[in-house]
Structure formats: C-alpha cells, structure tokens
Amino acid sequence: MSFEENKALTTRLNLLDSSIDKLRVVYEQFFLGLERFEPVQLRKNIQLELRLLKENPPSNTALKFLLARMETKFRTYEQYWNRVLREIEDGIYERQLQRMRRKLRDEGLPENVLDNVRTKGELEAAMTRIAELRQQQGAPEPASSPAAKGAAAAPATSQAAPAAPAAGSPPTTADPNLRRAYESFVRARLSTGESLEGITPDRFFATLSSQIPKVKKAHGCSEVEIQVVVKDNKATLRFLPR
Numbered sequence: 106m107s108f109e110e111n112k113a114l115t116t117r118l119n120l121l122d123s124s125i126d127k128l129r130v131v132y133e134q135f136f137l138g139l140e141r142f143e144p145v146q147l148r149k150n151i152q153l154e155l156r157l158l159k160e161n162p163p164s165n166t167a168l169k170f171l172l173a174r175m176e177t178k179f180r181t182y183e184q185y186w187n188r189v190l191r192e193i194e195d196g197i198y199e200r201q202l203q204r205m206r207r208k209l210r211d212e213g214l215p216e217n218v219l220d221n222v223r224t225k226g227e228l229e230a231a232m233t234r235i236a237e238l239r240q241q242q243g244a245p246e247p248a249s250s251p252a253a254k255g256a257a258a259a260p261a262t263s264q265a266a267p268a269a270p271a272a273g274s275p276p277t278t279a280d281p282n283l284r285r286a287y288e289s290f291v292r293a294r295l296s297t298g299e300s301l302e303g304i305t306p307d308r309f310f311a312t313l314s315s316q317i318p319k320v321k322k323a324h325g326c327s328e329v330e331i332q333v334v335v336k337d338n339k340a341t342l343r344f345l346p347r
Contacts, residue, residue, distance in 0.1 A: 114163050118171050121158075124151050125179050132186050136193075136200070138338070143190075151179060195225040196292050214238050282331060283310050286342070289333040293340035313342075320344045 128147050134140040155176055163169055192198040206216040218235055222228050287309055317329045324346035332343040 111163075111165055111168065114165075114168055118158075118168065118175065121151065121154055122175055124154075125175060125182070129182055132182075136189055136198075138200075148183075155179065194292060195228065197222055197225060197228050209235070212239070212242075214242070280310075283313055286313060286331040286333065290340060290342065293333045293335055316344060320346055 326346035
C-alpha cells in the first residue's frame with residue numbers, strides 16, 4: 106500500500122472514530138430524553154463502514170490495530186445501547202423508575218416498593234403492589250368521571266389513546282391482540298413516565314372493542330391492527346385497517 110493510500114485510509118479511520126464518538130453522545134442524549142428519536146441511521150452507517158473496512162482490511166499493521174480497536178469500542182457501546190433499549194421496552198430502565206418514584210412520592214406512597222426491580226416480572230409485581238396501595242388510599246375513579254367519559258368518546262381513527270389501564274391489573278380478555286395492545290400500552294406509558302392509574306383494564310378493552318368495529322365499517326376491512334405510538338412523550342393508540 107502506497108503512502109498516499111495509507112494516508113487516505115488513516116483519514117477514513119479517523120472519521121469513523123469521530124462518528125462512533127458522536128453516536129455515543131447522541132445515544133446518551135436519547136436516553137436522557139433530549140433527543141426524540143433513536144439515531145438508527147447513523148448507527149447503520151457506522152456498521153456499514155466497519156463491514157467494508159473488514160472486507161478490505163489494511164495491510165499496515167498499525168492501521169490494522171487501529172481498526173480492531175475501533176470495532177471493539179463500537180461493539181462494547183452496542184452491547185450497552187441494546188441493554189438499555191431492552192430495559193426501556195420492559196419499563197425497568199433506571200431513569201424510568203426514578204420518574205415513577207417521584208410520582209409515588211408526590212402521591213404519598215412508599216417509593217421503596219420499586220427498590221431492587223431488575224426484571225419485567227419484578228416490575229409487574231411492584232405495580233400490583235402499587236395498585237393495592239392506591240386502592241387503600243381511596244376508591245377507584247368512578248365510571249362517570251371526566252377521564253372515563255373522555256375514553257368512551259375517543260374517535261376510532263384518532264391517535265389518542267384510551268384511558269390508561271390500572272397499574273398492575275391483569276388483562277381480562279381472551280383476545281391475544283387486545284392483550285398485546287394492553288401490554289405494549291402499559292410499557293409505553295412506563296417509558297414516558299405517564300400515570301397508569303384511574304381506569305381498569307376492563308375499560309381499556311371495552312374502549313378498543315368499541316373502536317375496532319367502527320374502523321372496520323368505515324374502511325370496509327376485515328382486520329384492524331392496533332399500534333402503540335409514542336408522540337410528544339405521550340403514549341397513544343393507532344388503528345390501522347387491514
């Protein structure tokens with residue numbers, strides 16, 4: 106490899122190293138809530154560049170070492186990012202739990218109920234306990250409350266979500282699609298720090314069951330896909346005709 110080729114490859118590797126450092130910063134901003142979207146495209150670009158460099162590795166020993174070091178650094182970061190993304194999906198990311206602890210503190214409930222929550226199952230057990238504590242504090246919101254009325258009045262094609270299900274309460278429907286929608290909605294609300302109190306799962310399923318036939322009739326379709334969307338840091342539902 107000529108001097109000019111080595112120089113060009115060195116410049117390319119330096120740019121790659123800078124891109125990896127930039128991606129690390131953007132991911133931290135995303136996890137802090139300062140960035141709205143995960144930097145998926147930048148991550149794909151770096152993965153592609155690494156693959157191309159590995160397919161045509163440098164012959165220079167120093168450059169080989171530099172490339173191997175960058176790949177190791179990037180793979181280490183990826184393991185961390187993937188772990189945090191899984192924790193966010195399961196609702197057990199520490200920053201999510203901190204928001205929930207603040208909410209409990211504001212409600213006058215013991216925040217230590219969320220201590221040692223490390224898995225999705227432990228979170229569900231903690232949410233069940235929180236639901237019990239809230240019931241001990243006072244009666245559930247009546248069906249005639251403004252929140253309940255708002256849930257019943259939600260239009261079928263709106264992206265607005267039905268009223269939140271009560272935290273920790275198990276789904277009470279046999280329809281697997283509705284159960285998945287319930288579980289996804291709960292995880293999304295946890296990820297945004299929104300409250301899960303006020304409306305029971307039965308009301309959640311009743312709202313969905315009333316909206317789906319309207320979507321089918323309006324669009325002449327036989328199936329409706331339910332998607333959970335986070336927009337402006339709020340979890341909402343979207344009904345897509347199929």
